[in-house]
Amino acid sequence: MISFNYENDFKLPNEVRVSNWISSVIRLEGCTEEEINYVFCDDDYLYKLNVEFLNHDTFTDIISFDYSVGKTLHGDIFISTERVADNANDFEVDFETELHRVIIHGILHYCGYKDKSEADAKLMREKENFYLNELN
Template sequence: MIDYNYETDFKLNNELEISNWISKVIGLEGCSEGDISYIFCDDTYLHKLNVEFLNHDTLTDIISFDYSIGKIIQGDIYISVERVAENAGTFGVAFDNELLRVMIHGILHYCGYTDKHETDKANMRAKETHYLNLWG
C-alpha cells in the first residue's frame, strides 16, 4: 500500500494515478509492493533528518529509509518539495516531472539500484526516464 503524508502545505492532486504508476513500476522490476510511505516536507525538515540519521549537513531532495524484505518493497521516502522546485528550475523541467522523477528514484533504490558511481548514476537516470515515459 502506498501512503502519502504531508509536513508542508503541498498536496498531490492525483494520488491514485501516481500510486497506480508506482505499483506498475514495482511489478515491472520483478518486485512486490509492501507498505510505502511518501512524506512531503520542506528543506528544513529534510535537512534535520539528513543531519540526524545520515550525518550529512547538506540539503537534499530525497531521503529514503528502506525496510524492504527480499523483493517486497517497503519503506519511508521523504521528499523536500522546496528542493524539487529548485532542481526543476535548474534542470529546466516542469515541477511535476521532477517530482515524479524523485518519487520513482526512491522506489528504484528499493529495487536494488544505486547511484554511488557514474555508471550507476547513468543507469539510474535511464531507468527513471524509462518509467517517466510510462507515466505520460
C-alpha cells in the same frame, strides 16, 4: 500499499494515478509492494532528518529509509518539495516532471539500483526516464 503524507502545504494533485504508476513500476521490476510511505515536506524538515539520521550537513531532495526484505519493498521516502522546485528550475523542467523523477528514484533504490558510480547513475537515469515515459 502506498500512502502519501504531508508535513507542509503541498498536496499531490493526482494521488491515485501516481500510486498506480508506482505499483506498476514495482511489478515491472519483479518486486512485491508492501507498505511504502511518502512524506512531502520542506527543506528544513528534510535537513533535520539528514543531519540526525545520516550525519549529512546538507540539503537534499530525497531521503529514503529502506526496510525492504529481498524483493518485498517496504519503506519511508521523504521528499522536500522546496528542493524539487529548485532542482526543476535548475534542470529547466517543470515541477511535476522533477517530482515524479524523485518519487520513482526512491522506488528504484528499493528495487536495488544504485547511483554512486557513473555507470550506476547512468542506469538509474535511464530507468527513471523509461518510467517517466510510462506515466505520461
